Amino acid sequence: MKKSLQQKLMTYSLTAAAVVVAGSANAQVVHSGAINEHVTSQYAIDIDDNGVTDFYIGVTTSSTFYKSAYLMSPSSSTSVNQWLLSSHPNPYVADLDADVAVDASGSFTSSFRPWNIGWYASSSSNNNAFGGAGEKFIGVKFDIDGATHYGWIRVDVASDLTSLDVIDWAYDSYPGVGILTGQTTGGGPTLSSVTFNVDMTLAVDSIAFDPATDLVYVTGSFLDPTWQEPGTNAAEQQLLDADGDLIYTLVRAGVAAGDYEYKYFVGSGWDGGEWAGGDNRALTVADADVVLNDYWANWMVAVREIGADALIGPNPTNGLLKINLRGSFNVQVIDMNGKVVVSKEMTNKTEIDLSDQQAGVYVVRLSNNDGAASYRIVKK
Numbered sequence: 001m002k003k004s005l006q007q008k009l010m011t012y013s014l015t016a017a018a019v020v021v022a023g024s025a026n027a028q029v030v031h032s033g034a035i036n037e038h039v040t041s042q043y044a045i046d047i048d049d050n051g052v053t054d055f056y057i058g059v060t061t062s063s064t065f066y067k068s069a070y071l072m073s074p075s076s077s078t079s080v081n082q083w084l085l086s087s088h089p090n091p092y093v094a095d096l097d098a099d100v101a102v103d104a105s106g107s108f109t110s111s112f113r114p115w116n117i118g119w120y121a122s123s124s125s126n127n128n129a130f131g132g133a134g135e136k137f138i139g140v141k142f143d144i145d146g147a148t149h150y151g152w153i154r155v156d157v158a159s160d161l162t163s164l165d166v167i168d169w170a171y172d173s174y175p176g177v178g179i180l181t182g183q184t185t186g187g188g189p190t191l192s193s194v195t196f197n198v199d200m201t202l203a204v205d206s207i208a209f210d211p212a213t214d215l216v217y218v219t220g221s222f223l224d225p226t227w228q229e230p231g232t233n234a235a236e237q238q239l240l241d242a243d244g245d246l247i248y249t250l251v252r253a254g255v256a257a258g259d260y261e262y263k264y265f266v267g268s269g270w271d272g273g274e275w276a277g278g279d280n281r282a283l284t285v286a287d288a289d290v291v292l293n294d295y296w297a298n299w300m301v302a303v304r305e306i307g308a309d310a311l312i313g314p315n316p317t318n319g320l321l322k323i324n325l326r327g328s329f330n331v332q333v334i335d336m337n338g339k340v341v342v343s344k345e346m347t348n349k350t351e352i353d354l355s356d357q358q359a360g361v362y363v364v365r366l367s368n369n370d371g372a373a374s375y376r377i378v379k380k
């Protein structure tokens with residue numbers, strides 16, 4: 001079943017809004033400052049200082065089997081308070097050096113029961129990496145308001161496991177962003193670049209766009225301040241077409257994760273927008289660079305089913321429907337009763353006059369030897 005134009009439009013919208021990253025663009029690494037707590041039993045660690053204990057760390061010699069230094073989640077229901085594990089032998093909490101990445105790629109596990117950072121009572125699984133090793137880091141992840149945060153805790157465990165010192169800790173207050181062990185500043189959201197590409201090919205006809213004289217701008221909520229008037233900040237708004245293919249490009253660097261809106265304009269001021277009103281384009285930035293391949297105004301792109309990209313529009317149309325498509329195709333326009341009102345062969349581009357047809361929904365069917373694809377358009 002071929003996707004309708006409406007579905008294509010919906011797919012675009014869903015893609016653009018699919019990923020939502022919570023948090024503030026100003027968030028960053030938060031350091032505990034010097035703690036230097038000498039622990040001979042158990043100590044509660046509240047990494048984000050919100051009054052809720054995130055981990056317990058301690059030593060115990062009360063059991064011959066369980067003579068150990070340990071790290072523990074505060075409750076069995078807290079499944080997100082986890083720590084990086086080493087692989088041997090059980091495994092144990094890894095004794096990390098400085099500058100090790102603590103992030104989503106780490107091998108974390110959690111347990112309500114104490115997880116050893118060192119014990120020596122059992123000869124068959126003797127592991128005491130922390131004991132007597134000096135200052136080492138534990139990589140942790142924990143929960144703030146339902147979102148995962150990464151951090152580290154620096155400890156110095158006595159070689160005989162009768163005491164340990166908690167030196168300090170830190171975490172990134174931006175959810176999902178990793179941290180390096182020992183990192184106490186910086187951090188925060190990953191910044192990405194957004195490449196705006198807008199194809200002005202059909203604007204030459206539809207709005208008499210003149211590449212020799214007309215300037216193309218984009219503005220939106222991705223700017224700071226947001227929605228600067230087109231043309232007032234050319235360095236951050238103007239798209240250029242260096243290679244003359246009518247695809248205008250602007251690369252915007254340093255965009256924080258989040259949801260944004262934007263719109264293209266021809267010429268300075270608010271009058272040259274793709275369409276009137278505040279029905280803006282949507283853009284979502286997560287943790288990767290974004291390349292937008294847009295077409296001016298309400299021209300629709302499609303036809304991957306038949307091995308090419310087409311421009312069909314405008315949609316809705318007042319009568320003159322234009323199709324730009326590389327290659328040779330048969331194009332049919334079919335009304336809601338299934339009647340073929342237009343059938344013609346086209347190569348590269350064509351115009352179809354629907355001004356004598358009744359208002360309503362029509363199907364534009366493009367076909368060649370590779371297959372066929374249908375798109376729904378509205379005649380006003």
Ligand SMILES: [Ca+2]
Nearest residue numbers: 046048052054
């Ligand atoms: Ca806490």
Ligand SMILES: [Ca+2]
Nearest residue numbers: 241243245247
């Ligand atoms: Ca270009």
